[in-house]
Amino acid sequence: MSLTVANILVTGCLYTLIAIGLTMVYGMLRVLHIVHAGVFAVGAMVGLLVFQALGAGFWLSLLAAMLASGVMGVAIYHLGYRWVLDAPRGTPLIVSIGLFIAVQSLLERPFLLGPDASSFDAPTGLSALEIGDFAMTSIQVTIVLSTAVVGLAVWYILARTRLGLGWRALSEDMNMARSLGVAAERAIAVNMFVGSAMAGLAGVLIAVYENAVYAHMGSVVAYKAFVVVVLGGLGSVPGAVAAAFVLATVEIGISTWLGSFFPRDAIGFAVLILILLFMPTGLMGKRLD
Amino acid sequence: MDGYLISVATFIGIWMLMSMSLNLLVGYAGQVSIGHAAFFGIGAYTTAYCTVKLGLPFPVDLLAAMVVTGIAGGFLGLPALRVRHDFLVLATIGINFIVVAIFQYTPALGGAFGIVGIPPIRIAGVEFLELKMLLLVLAFVALVFGLKALLLRTWFGVRLVAIREDEEAAAAIGINVASTKIWAFVISCGVAGLAGSLYARQLASVFPESFGFVESVTVLTMVVLGGAGTLVGPLVGAIIIGGLPEYLRPIKEWRYVIYGLVLVLLMIFERDGLLGKESRLRRLLARLAPGRGTAAR
Numbered sequence: 001m002s003l004t005v006a007n008i009l010v011t012g013c014l015y016t017l018i019a020i021g022l023t024m025v026y027g028m029l030r031v032l033h034i035v036h037a038g039v040f041a042v043g044a045m046v047g048l049l050v051f052q053a054l055g056a057g058f059w060l061s062l063l064a065a066m067l068a069s070g071v072m073g074v075a076i077y078h079l080g081y082r083w084v085l086d087a088p089r090g091t092p093l094i095v096s097i098g099l100f101i102a103v104q105s106l107l108e109r110p111f112l113l114g115p116d117a118s119s120f121d122a123p124t125g126l127s128a129l130e131i132g133d134f135a136m137t138s139i140q141v142t143i144v145l146s147t148a149v150v151g152l153a154v155w156y157i158l159a160r161t162r163l164g165l166g167w168r169a170l171s172e173d174m175n176m177a178r179s180l181g182v183a184a185e186r187a188i189a190v191n192m193f194v195g196s197a198m199a200g201l202a203g204v205l206i207a208v209y210e211n212a213v214y215a216h217m218g219s220v221v222a223y224k225a226f227v228v229v230v231l232g233g234l235g236s237v238p239g240a241v242a243a244a245f246v247l248a249t250v251e252i253g254i255s256t257w258l259g260s261f262f263p264r265d266a267i268g269f270a271v272l273i274l275i276l277l278f279m280p281t282g283l284m285g286k287r288l289d
Numbered sequence: 290m291d292g293y294l295i296s297v298a299t300f301i302g303i304w305m306l307m308s309m310s311l312n313l314l315v316g317y318a319g320q321v322s323i324g325h326a327a328f329f330g331i332g333a334y335t336t337a338y339c340t341v342k343l344g345l346p347f348p349v350d351l352l353a354a355m356v357v358t359g360i361a362g363g364f365l366g367l368p369a370l371r372v373r374h375d376f377l378v379l380a381t382i383g384i385n386f387i388v389v390a391i392f393q394y395t396p397a398l399g400g401a402f403g404i405v406g407i408p409p410i411r412i413a414g415v416e417f418l419e420l421k422m423l424l425l426v427l428a429f430v431a432l433v434f435g436l437k438a439l440l441l442r443t444w445f446g447v448r449l450v451a452i453r454e455d456e457e458a459a460a461a462i463g464i465n466v467a468s469t470k471i472w473a474f475v476i477s478c479g480v481a482g483l484a485g486s487l488y489a490r491q492l493a494s495v496f497p498e499s500f501g502f503v504e505s506v507t508v509l510t511m512v513v514l515g516g517a518g519t520l521v522g523p524l525v526g527a528i529i530i531g532g533l534p535e536y537l538r539p540i541k542e543w544r545y546v547i548y549g550l551v552l553v554l555l556m557i558f559e560r561d562g563l564l565g566k567e568s569r570l571r572r573l574l575a576r577l578a579p580g581r582g583t584a585a586r
Contacts (some may be wrong), residue, residue: 030375080553083557084557084560087556089375090321091556091560093375093378095552095553098548098552101503101545102547105544109546220386223383226379234375266390266391269386269387276368
């Protein structure tokens, strides 16, 4: 029981980290940011490389991974999305899919990750937690703590700073915000940086948690982040956080108490399709046109 | 012709069926789907099950494959009635994962090992292998191409394009958006089922991983590269994407990297595809053969 609770907490945190980046990009650019899955995997790879090749500690590797992912996010905007924002909705989506396929297959090449999983066994230095029946391993504690810190930081930026105000204005109405003097290009770049850095953070955390880095690690996790984002209403950050924990509870609940008659990942997508059928703009979504 | 060439050509023919079928949805009805390989897979598994487990003869398994995928497509059409744009795309990605999971977790479908030993098509004692199979596939390609061209000239085709251009306006002039969309999904997925059925016969085996997200993206790349919403474009896309990697081995290793980048560059520089309505190639053809190029759709 307490194992399950810890599992739900950790899974919810990981979904949150990935989903916030996705939902921020959607809110601002109205792009289904599929290549987020690629950013996530690149983050894990950079973390592993810095850890192994440079012999850096866990936290330094984490920082490097976040930095690299963030830069990658900004590059995706400048080399891809920026040129197709005025096009019909399908166009930036296909750009995103194209980038994702390219990044994922590039990671699969032998000079990067190759076809097999590499182990990523980095001690985080935090101690394991045990309160009565409730126990968490060191990496689980790390995941929960980093999510809390980063989540609070994002909340602070969004709610309390001029930058966050700019983000919110841009997602309400990009042209109006621009004409009222929001430095759109810079705000978007920072937004992409922050969202992507969070994906990189999640990538390293999951890689260490599962002790595996592989080219396709982004696929399922990031699509499930889409489930989270839709559940929470595309573009809504608080919605995404709530939905991350709802999905984690439902998935782990079903597979723990009903047995694994069906893969956990497929449950998430089945939930997604059912929700879309009955609530076409998500649980907390407002009408989008 | 040697066997290898024939086999490559046969697979290209099957991809042509797939790209034509997806083009009906993406290019004409304006419903972006990134789950088309799921229906390809449902068709292939239906044929595999009918032939290997039930021992049914040729046209029966093919018809069953088309009916089953058509019905499954109709169900996918249901979210499309309420869900639009981005949400529909997410639903189609989800379908892809669910269908692959069903293939993997259903013991009757062979689980992760798939179904092997699918017999070749046999009509009146003649086995359709190699060259005969290629000709049969090409006959289906011609048939589907002809039917699609006819279909687009009917009111149904006009209604599809009206929905693509503006759903509200289409509804306002009295088009039944719901039934038109559902039929578009049924027809498109039915053709994907046909392609899947032929694929299973050609490969003589089916495995769950052959029908995943990457394959869906491959088909989408074919449609978009050639030109969504044109008759010939998707065929050209299928020839390029299906044929090139076979002849340039280095390309084969890097093919998904290249597909991805091709998609990105196309969207930035030639949004409507190589043969799209306003594309450079189309304008060049129009200049070379005045009066012909613009009339060709």
